[in-house]
Amino acid sequence: MRALACAATLALSTAGWAAPTVAASPALHTDQFRVSYEVPQNPAHQALYEELKSKRVLETLREFLSMIRLPRILILRLAGCNGDDDAWYAPEDLTVTVCYEYLEEVRKLAPKTATPAGVTPENAFRGPLAEVFLHEVGHALFDQLRIPILGHEEDAADQFAAFVLVHLSPQTARDAMAGVAWMYGQEAKDANISQSSLASVHGLAGQRFYNTLCMAYGAEPGVFRDLIERKLLPEERAQGCENEYRQVAFAIQTLMSRYIDVAARDEGLAKEWGGGKARKRTTGDTQPK
Secondary structure, X not given: OHHHHHHXXXXXXXXXXXXXXXXXXXXXXXXXXXXXXXXXXXXXXHHHHHHHHHOOHHHHHXXXXXXXXXXXXXXXXXXXXXXXXXXXXEOOOOEEEEEHHXXXXXXXXXXXXXXXXXXXXXXXXXXXXXXXXXXXXXXXXXXXXXXXXXOOHHHHXXXXXXXXXXXXXXXHHHHHHHHHHHHHHHHHHOOOOOHHHHHOOOOOHHHHHHHHHHHHHHHOOXXXXXXXXXXXXXXXXXXXXXXXXXXXXXXXXXXXXXXEOHHHHHHHHOOEOOOOEOOXXXXXXXXXX
């Protein structure tokens, strides 16, 4: 038995617990994002393609993300996907792709007019548009920068996207997070809880709905206090949201801040993004208790 225990200890020490081999790190550069609007093959997506291209949504996102220092160029791509409403990061060609079909479905879920809670058709489209690109960019950063993840990568990508969105101006952050929550809420209404959905790497739509609300409230309790007043976020969950947000903020600050070019960040913070200036800190940006 002692020999077996020694062998097991040796195996652990030479496998997962061993110090990793240190390789030379590639040079990091700012402005490593490029954009691509692919002409859709489906004529039904032509108007959406022209709308997004004329509004320069990818160029705006590229400029916003240019402060991140990366070793390689990353392509932000809008494309037709042969009927699949999907989005993904492809490490083999360093491309983030969002399908026109995905955005078409998002627009179908949007309300026809503003809701009593203030969710507009525009917010219900623009919020998820920004969120899905940031989610997939999160995957790309985890890959390119070798960011360690403890837990599900899909949850980490959701948290990264939400973290970025809540650092926009208070009104822009509120509009974007409301749009994202609306999408997940609508998806949850028609969700069929099956074995495949439970086994999916993505959280259930209802879970992502409450996670979005919790991140928003945890970052800015004052800005999002109506989530509690209107009982959209259960009180027992809300009590821990500030600490949930702080955990995410602390992890991002610890693991990713070294890849932000400070001069480029400060230049970006001086600009208007979606009707207001982004912020370096939110109310919740402190170390976890």
